[in-house]
Amino acid sequence: MSNNVLNANPFGSVRDDRIRKFEREKSLSLPEDYRSYLAKYNGGSFEKDYFSTSGNSEYDLQLVDFFSLEAGPDYRRLELQWEFSKTYDLRQYADRLVDYVLIGEATGGVAILLNARSGNISIYDPDHFEIVSPSSILTKLEEVSGSFSEFVGGMKSEEEANV
Numbered sequence: 001m002s003n004n005v006l007n008a009n010p011f012g013s014v015r016d017d018r019i020r021k022f023e024r025e026k027s028l029s030l031p032e033d034y035r036s037y038l039a040k041y042n043g044g045s046f047e048k049d050y051f052s053t054s055g056n057s058e059y060d061l062q063l064v065d066f067f068s069l070e071a072g073p074d075y076r077r078l079e080l081q082w083e084f085s086k087t088y089d090l091r092q093y094a095d096r097l098v099d100y101v102l103i104g105e106a107t108g109g110v111a112i113l114l115n116a117r118s119g120n121i122s123i124y125d126p127d128h129f130e131i132v133s134p135s136s137i138l139t140k141l142e143e144v145s146g147s148f149s150e151f152v153g154g155m156k157s158e159e160e161a162n163v
Helices: 016-026 030-039 091-096 134-140 148-154
Strands: 005-007 050-053 057-068 098-108 110-115 119-124 142-145
Touching: 016 030, 030 057, 030 148, 050 142, 091 134, 098 142, 142 148
Parallel strands: none
Antiparallel strands: 050 057, 057 098, 098 110, 110 119, 119 142
8 A cells, every 4th residue: 555554553453363253254255455454554544535536526535434343433343334235224225235345434424335356446425326226226336446455545635635
């Protein structure tokens, strides 16, 4: 990652065996770069925390939180918030969203999602997307990066961002 961590392990570190336990319990296999982030920084924040989306060309979004595992307030705990369809009241689409793990939030309540199968990072903006049918839910997720490392490395400082 080419983005400095400002606040590593803000709520405590997490051991690799606890990450593997989370994966087993949730029937997930997290990409190695995200697993490594959890082991080293567990919810840590970054020096550069703005990112662009093609769906919003007017301004960049700011990362609010990456969730931590087994530590911190409930609203920032990965093991409590990971299930995107439940957290964002999209239960009726749960079968189509099984690969997406909610790993953080950006300004405006925008969900930051990790596709556990592909490793891609996507966002979901509940204020800008109307879901009209179960088959349309996946079109409402905007892919912003090919991997967690690419996402973090591509974030911008406030000076570089379009805010």
